[in-house]
Amino acid sequence: MTQEQKSIAVFDSGVGGISVLRELVSLMPNENYVYFGDSLHAPYGTKSIKEVYQLSIHNIEYLMTKGIKAVVIACNTVTSVAVNDLRDNYVNMPIIGVEPALKPAVLQNQGGRVLVMATPITIQEHKFSKLMDTYRTMADIVPLPCGGLADLVEQGEITGARIEAYLEEVLAPYLEPKIDAVVLGCTHYPFVKESIAKVIGYPVKFYDGGLGTAKETRRRLEQKGIRNTNDKQGTVTMINSLGDERMIDLSYELLGMEQANK
Ligand code: DGL
Helix, strand or coil: CCCCCCEEEEEECCCCCHHHHHHHHHHCCCCCEEEEECHHHCCCCCCCHHHHHHHHHHHHHHHHHHCEEEEEECCHHHHHHHHHHHHHHCCCCCEECCCCCHHHHHHCCCCCEEEEEECHHHHHCHHHHHHHHHHCCCCEEEEEECCCHHHHHHCCCCCCHHHHHHHHHHHHHHCCCCCCEEEECCCCHHHHHHHHHHHHCCCCEEEECHHHHHHHHHHHHHHHCCCCCCCCCCCEEEEECCCCHHHHHHHHHHHCCCHHHC
């Protein structure tokens, strides 16, 4: 197998990173992908930095046994605590991370109120404070740690009473004055965008880092000359550490693919 034909590895603490995978597949459908969801250890967003780093190393080591040419960290939490160390550790492997899409949200809503929903770790981390410092004079940026929200998505709770009850509780204190934009700063959250919109109850704009990450991945592959030049539809292999077939079914469902692609 040539380097070009190798797979792009994508990983997350669970099924959330599939929101990034779907952007990758839509932008580069001819590439092959191997997705690893570490649902056994989810959530990462409330663990210690050391634990998240060790789990990330473990995930990358495992993915390296699958014939891969690049790693996409489809997790804001891992990116915020470990991306630099992981790049130092794997110097020959392109590693692409995802971060909260604060820049477009602020630039398109200057003077407005921008709510950033993310895991407690992402919001506490230095990387996020630095990002906030860059834009804080341009908008009223309100960080909102959402411990527990990724767990609901892991359980397939995308719409309905349970997710709405959770969202009503966390969002209630922030709905007035009116929010202009919501940054979905955890890759699990794009799947519950409709529920968030329903609970907010007035029009807001949503931003997530999925498409930006997919474009950056394409740029890095092109730069290294390892884009797949084959024009056939590529494959998607789903792996989940829980070893439960229902997680694989949920994964394909979130990707919006037929089971026949398994
Ligand atoms: N999907 C992850 C993120 O983007 C982490 C969710 C979690 O495991 O807490 O931050």
